[in-house]
Amino acid sequence: MGQRTEYKPGTFCWPELATTDANAAKKFYGDLMGWQAIDMPTEQGSYTFWQLDEKTVGAMYPLTAEQRERSIPPHWICYVSVTDLDVSLKKLTSLGGSVSLGPHEVGEAGRMAFVQDPQGANFALWQPLNNAGAEIVNEPGTLCWNELATTDAAAAEKFYSELFGWTAQTEDMSMGPYTVFSNGEQAAGGVMQMNEEWGDIPPHWMTYFSVADTDAECEKIKSLGGSVCVEPFYVPEVGKLAVINDPQGATFSIIKLDAPDP
Numbered sequence: 001m002g003q004r005t006e007y008k009p010g011t012f013c014w015p016e017l018a019t020t021d022a023n024a025a026k027k028f029y030g031d032l033m034g035w036q037a038i039d040m041p042t043e044q045g046s047y048t049f050w051q052l053d054e055k056t057v058g059a060m061y062p063l064t065a066e067q068r069e070r071s072i073p074p075h076w077i078c079y080v081s082v083t084d085l086d087v088s089l090k091k092l093t094s095l096g097g098s099v100s101l102g103p104h105e106v107g108e109a110g111r112m113a114f115v116q117d118p119q120g121a122n123f124a125l126w127q128p129l130n131n132a133g134a135e136i137v138n139e140p141g142t143l144c145w146n147e148l149a150t151t152d153a154a155a156a157e158k159f160y161s162e163l164f165g166w167t168a169q170t171e172d173m174s175m176g177p178y179t180v181f182s183n184g185e186q187a188a189g190g191v192m193q194m195n196e197e198w199g200d201i202p203p204h205w206m207t208y209f210s211v212a213d214t215d216a217e218c219e220k221i222k223s224l225g226g227s228v229c230v231e232p233f234y235v236p237e238v239g240k241l242a243v244i245n246d247p248q249g250a251t252f253s254i255i256k257l258d259a260p261d262p
Helices: 022-033 065-069 085-094 153-164 214-223
Strands: 012-019 036-042 045-052 055-062 075-081 098-106 110-116 122-128 143-150 167-173 176-183 186-193 204-210 227-235 239-245 251-257
Touching (some): 022 036, 075 251, 085 122, 143 251, 153 167
Parallel strands (some): 012 055
Antiparallel strands (some): 045 055, 098 110, 167 176, 239 251
């Protein structure tokens, strides 16, 4: 199994859902992924940990009043592990990125900040103390990939390579040029160049969850009140994927990988 007790800096480590209806989200993801919701009271309100087979795989919180006032919709965001949050934030801003929230202490678990890259894609940074991140990845029902859709792929490659030390390699695939970031020898994420066909969709990082059967999961999603934005399609030598909206409108992707990372 893809169990983790630590993450190399520069690795996506924690998927987190912000939603308008926590109870409905608990039912949807519980029925879909088999996740158990563990509520933890905080000063800001309830924070829910998702668990699968008694291992934590991510989390959820209700959108704050401030986020609602800013018309921020339900969404998934993923955290990248860093060694020193303050150093990373200073570097991020020097490269043209911006800080949306934080830095904040999260009890004894670690320190976090919400940030944006120069094109406006949101992600988060995590400096672990007592919580490294998800305890399982790359298994059905867990985080397995993160993918950036951006208006300037070349600028994004430069930004993330300088921020995290990632290397980038671009290949021609069925849907066009696709860049894979690597963190050392480990794949870190993908990059797609957006074109006019994307319409008014803003640059974003997409969170992918592994599934055992993409077609079956899509039918289940529809029965649970979610919607399939992009019907299942197969990418040779990668796997079969689909893009999903949960009942509250948060977007994520599912994929049956041909060869999941360990």
